[in-house]
Amino acid sequence: MTIKYFSLACSFLKTLTECFSNGTMTALAVKVESAPGLNPGQLTLSDPACGPTYSDDRFAYFHFTVNSCGTTRKFINNVMLYENEISLPDELEVKLNATTSSEEEYQLKVSCSYVANITRTLAFLTRPRDNEPFAETGTGRLMVRMRLAQDASYNTFHQEEDYPVVRYLRQPLHFEVELTTSSDPKVALVLDHCWATLNEDRDSRPRWNLIINGCENPEDPYRVVFHPVEADARVRFPPHVKRFEAYMFSFAGDAVEQSGQVFVHCDVVICDASSPTGGPCSGQCVNQDNLKRGQRHVKDFFEERHVYVSSGYILWV
Known part of the structure; x- marks a missing residue:
């Protein structure tokens, strides 16, 4: 039997993508063994101007809004799907491949989906304060x-x-x-x-x-x-x-x-x-x-x- 298409799923200890109700996304790009020469700090989103918020030699962390950094949006039935991609800028990828014996490629697709037509019910409970808030006396210098x-x-x-x-x-x-x-x-x-x-x-x-x-x-x-x-x-x-x-x-x-x-x-x-x-x-x-x-x-x-x-x-x- 010839297998033409297959996929491989990897489990990570950390959540790679998080979606928030205020329209922001976070993504964690982890360095893998197939790209040993990768510098995570050089990774960007689809917009090369959007680099990681934090990075070290093991991973890069991105934080961005769904209407920035080249994020695309499409509707699938009643769902809005936002997608972006983490990769090396083209000129860095060409330079990396030129210095390694095998072609190294790093691409990580991230996506968030939101239900377009949905009603949420919010409730809050108030209770009287025991004491009015006050500011504690502090010390400092007046120049x-x-x-x-x-x-x-x-x-x-x-x-x-x-x-x-x-x-x-x-x-x-x-x-x-x-x-x-x-x-x-x-x-x-x-x-x-x-x-x-x-x-x-x-x-x-x-x-x-x-x-x-x-x-x-x-x-x-x-x-x-x-x-x-x-x-x-x-x-x-x-x-x-x-x-x-x-x-x-x-x-x-x-x-x-x-x-x-x-x-x-x-x-x-x-x-x-x-x-x-x-x-x-x-x-x-x-x-x-x-x-x-x-x-x-x-x-x-x-x-x-x-x-x-x-x-x-x-x-x-």
């Missing part, structure tokens, strides 16, 4: 940066390599202080104190106050100006950003020689914008009595949320 804008538009800023920045006396300086690592819309940044010194030491003397308790210094003949912040392509959360304008000045006095440089420092507070509870978190410049006395009325609750930032040094000419 704040202070930058000097090139002009009043606050679109471009001086970089670290630009310092020292040179300004004329009485020329405006446009500062922006930003909370950079938070995406919480309930968090707000408030400028508590800002001042200028002759050097990088924030506690050095002499010192000139620009902002006191969130307000401009009333003794400054050229008071700072607070600029509103609107949401745009760069600023996602306006409460995370504060902008103010100061005027370039020099330190001068009987006991202090005139200097050609200043540093600007700020003491900022991170607040809960949804429930301000006094102190600096009441808002930017809302308590003029605190301003006149020059005293700080900050609860211990907020002391833990103070952040200090400084600018690079600015030369005046």
